[in-house]
Amino acid sequence: MPEGTLCNRRPITTEEELKALLADKGGATYYKEMEELDVDTEKLWSTLQNSCKTRTRTWLEICARCGMCADSCFLYRVNKNDPKQVPAYKIQTTLGEMIRRKGQVDNAFMRHAMDVAWSQCTCCNRCSQFCPHGIDTGVMISYMRGILFSQGFVPWEMKIGSGMHRVYKAQMDVTDEDWVDTCEWMAEENEEEWPGLEIPVDKEDADIMYTLNAREPKHYPQDVAEAAILFHLAGENWTVPTSGWEQTSLAMFAGDFSECADSVKHVYSAIERLRPKRVIGTECGHAHRATVVEGPYWAGLETGLPPVEYIHYVQWLAECLREGKIKIDPAKKIKEPVTLQDSCNYVRNHGLGRYTREIISYIAEDFREMPDIKEFNWCCGGGGGFNGIGKYRKERNVGLQWKRDQILATGAKIVIAPCHNCWDAIRDLEEEYEIGIKWTFLKPLIIEMAIIPDHLKPAEDEE
């Protein structure tokens, strides 16, 4: 069979296609069709020739095959040092082999490459720090995901995720109307406790435009309210766009790079429309990577920078606490031992580790670092889309063991994770291994600890 009805080389473009794919529970038919999916070897080879250039070719060629990257990969470590999990092995036997065979590979090869690309690597990039030649296997795996996507060899949930972005301009079926409704609803809901609380929509020339993760309006609307409360507390002049509010990119995990470009351009067009002084993104690692770090390149900006200053939530929060825009009640600081899980996407790949530590210095009395911090941090175990793929749930649960053991070694009872992916991974590891920890974003913690100025308190308090 050349192409299936669900599993094929065409990305999702309509809501009907997306619904048909969603209706295929667990992707049973989808994966069955994949077993028959032909490889378009001509297209594969021409794609490789056009996009696999000097940097990647040199990496593949000069790899000393020294294995120094092995120990740096958590998936190698948790899989009992399985040599097949050595980063160089993973990429040489897939992308490297594809190129050596000039694209002449078969269906079984591609399905194996898919397993490697999505279940043996989270694109955390840690191995790039340990390779003497500076070879970045995570970057190559991410590139290979793009190749596999263009040939239709992509996990079911990833195809859905990229399809969501294509159809709804969000990673979930949250339309712009749903989003604006959520803003109104959340502002109303919290008005009583926070007099004057607003979620200003589409306000032009504000100091701050806020962007977020579609999961927040969809599943955790309270998070939207918390963001509003903190902006309110800090006295910020802020807004959210009616369209272009979704900052995440499952398309990036899926390897659907043309949609990555469209998604980020959509956010940037909101910036152009509303002309904020700066943009602040929510507590999410990959969203930051997709719109701030990689996004400018997808959007074709030669400066490599977003159109205006675009910062992560932790940068803004550190600034607020430093400058006293939000004050912490010393009596309410966390007494229990606390540890921190930084997202690879913002810490290794954007150097934000100092901001998270600054925040923690204001809010926790007993902060315990895991070994290997900041740039040298380890993946939560569920990054790069790993959390969301049913087919690889078993492998993901094994992957969680590294973080589990790191957390246990600190003795911490609370794990602060300013990233949706890390937060999910830690929730799942608690569910799977029951080590008795709590996990949290920063927003709810700060609200609980902040000193509320009298003029922001509800009227009855003043009597």
Add this chain to the structure above:
Amino acid sequence: MENLFNILTGPCLYIAMAVFTIGLIGRFVLYFLGLDWKLDRVAYKAHMGQGLKGGVHSALKWLVPFATHGWRSQPLAAIGFFLLHIGVVLVPIFLLGHNVILQQRLGFSLPTLPQGVADALTILSLVGLAIMLLRRLLLPNVRILTTGQDYFLIVLVLIPLVTGFLAVQGFGDYKALMLCHIISGEVLLVLAPFTKLSHIALYFASRMQIGMDYAIKRGGRTRESGAFFPW
């Protein structure tokens, strides 16, 4: 025999040196010409200064023994690497014997190492190469990566080292050893640009690139160490 030596240390040597030098410089230059800001997603041109800082730092820091997390986390590989490389880089260039030929043929020479030091470095190189070979043979994570070319290169480096050392020490048939040393050395020079030995130049290219990447895109303006990634 004299004639053969003359050809080997004359025209053949020139050709080998030319292929080696032009080949490696060519590969280095082509590497940078081939970089693509859009495909690599690194704004090389827009932030050239920042990039160069990070790039040079990344290439140099890894040349200092145990200076990086990578070397510290793999002490055995680090020891093997530095023992081998200090010798194979310094000895061929600064050996008295090589500079005598240089003086005769080209009319100039470089400062030279005392023979004892050169001998010691050669032995250490052999120890380094042995460590690297043993890692390959014994560690499953290295063995699985190893290809024929890796063994071939180890032998290719081993032969000129051993034959040169034995000839200088007066073991065995001097002429035969010398012949073997010169031929294998020249083969090594000629093959370097076309095998993984091209890393002699491409190490600097690849390490500069990753340094630029981390300096320009991945946190160079937010991290406390700025352009200098804390390798």
